[in-house]
Amino acid sequence: MNLIERLDKGPIICAEGYLFAMERRGYLSAGAFVPEVVLEHPEVVTQLHREFIRAGSDVVQAFTYYGHREKLRIIGKENLLEPLQKNALNIAKKTAKEFPQLNLMVCGDVANTNIYDPKDSSTLKQCQSMYEEQVLWAKEAGVDFIVAETINWVEEMKIALKAIKQENIIAVANFAIPRGDITRDGFSAEDACKIMEDLGADVVGLNCYRGPKMTMKLLNKVRDKVSCHVAGLPVPYRTTEEEPGFLNISDNDCDCIPGGNAFPVALDNLYCNRYEMAEFAKECKKKNINFIGICCGAEAHHVREMSIAIGKKPISMKYSPDMSKHFHHGTDNSLKKINREIKY
Numbered sequence: 001m002n003l004i005e006r007l008d009k010g011p012i013i014c015a016e017g018y019l020f021a022m023e024r025r026g027y028l029s030a031g032a033f034v035p036e037v038v039l040e041h042p043e044v045v046t047q048l049h050r051e052f053i054r055a056g057s058d059v060v061q062a063f064t065y066y067g068h069r070e071k072l073r074i075i076g077k078e079n080l081l082e083p084l085q086k087n088a089l090n091i092a093k094k095t096a097k098e099f100p101q102l103n104l105m106v107c108g109d110v111a112n113t114n115i116y117d118p119k120d121s122s123t124l125k126q127c128q129s130m131y132e133e134q135v136l137w138a139k140e141a142g143v144d145f146i147v148a149e150t151i152n153w154v155e156e157m158k159i160a161l162k163a164i165k166q167e168n169i170i171a172v173a174n175f176a177i178p179r180g181d182i183t184r185d186g187f188s189a190e191d192a193c194k195i196m197e198d199l200g201a202d203v204v205g206l207n208c209y210r211g212p213k214m215t216m217k218l219l220n221k222v223r224d225k226v227s228c229h230v231a232g233l234p235v236p237y238r239t240t241e242e243e244p245g246f247l248n249i250s251d252n253d254c255d256c257i258p259g260g261n262a263f264p265v266a267l268d269n270l271y272c273n274r275y276e277m278a279e280f281a282k283e284c285k286k287k288n289i290n291f292i293g294i295c296c297g298a299e300a301h302h303v304r305e306m307s308i309a310i311g312k313k314p315i316s317m318k319y320s321p322d323m324s325k326h327f328h329h330g331t332d333n334s335l336k337k338i339n340r341e342i343k344y
């Protein structure tokens with residue numbers, strides 16, 4: 001079954017957020033955000049794939065995000081582009097094969113190039129060749145589909161979508177919508193998604209930037225507007241009407257963040273817990289938003305609860321909380337009464 005057939009049958013879970021997860025673990029640097037870990041410590045990438053799979057992700061997304069030509073240029077390592085991309089794809093495929101019983105899908109990914117400039121037509125050509133080279137590597141690796149994501153411009157997304165569809169690969173087009181609720185070229189989320197549906201995207205939706213509530217606000221309109229499958233992959237942070245995106249966000253309870261912006265490495269106090277992410281997943285399921293996921297900030301515990309919330313039984317569900325055995329909160333009669341009665 002391909003992605004579309006799977007989505008026709010019901011929701012799937014897609015765990016993302018590899019860059020942030022690797023930064024927190026100390027395997028890449030915030031700022032440039034280049035997935036060098038794919039070459040330097042591939043075993044760590046494999047392990048994160050495993051954790052997300054065990055938590056219920058139906059998709060193993062090759063960690064090629066931000067491993068594109070412009071990102072490697074900025075750290076002076078363009079020569080690593082091809083080995084990085086190919087290694088990431090290979091790691092994803094190999095890890096998926098460790099779980100033959102799960103029928104996992106492997107996907108490739110293209111993202112914002114950071115060079116697109118509507119006033120400079122030469123950048124359109126550059127974007128096109130960046131997307132095409134990545135799509136070809138993903139195709140060569142035999143991915144099940146490709147996600148184009150975190151793109152702010154309709155015009156840039158068109159180039160990405162074309163690169164995927166001209167290779168006859170299933171395409172997911174996910175916009176990241178800045179403050180003001182419109183793309184950088186002035187389209188509402190729902191209009192931007194409708195344009196992509198009309199141009200042949202198989203799934204359209206939103207990822208990154210916004211927390212679950214601010215994502216859902218726009219996702220409702222997308223769901224109403226398009227007839228194809230819809231994707232929603234928020235960041236697990238409590239963004240608000242005043243600060244809907246996490247790129248510029250304050251933590252009012254903390255006065256020691258250098259520069260005052262909690263993005264990207266001081267977002268901890270704004271974290272959504274697993275239950276908040278589960279609520280998002282449930283709402284998606286109810287609204288027939290079937291490509292359900294999580295972006296920057298994701299950890300396996302979020303993914304597990306989201307997966308359980310939509311009725312799945314991920315491997316790591318085995319270790320779901322069981323407070324009946326807790327020394328203080330437990331209900332098991334063999335626990336000591338003196339420890340259960342005290343208030344800490």
Ligand SMILES: [Zn+2]
Pocket residue numbers: 017207208209235295296
């Ligand atoms: Zn993200």
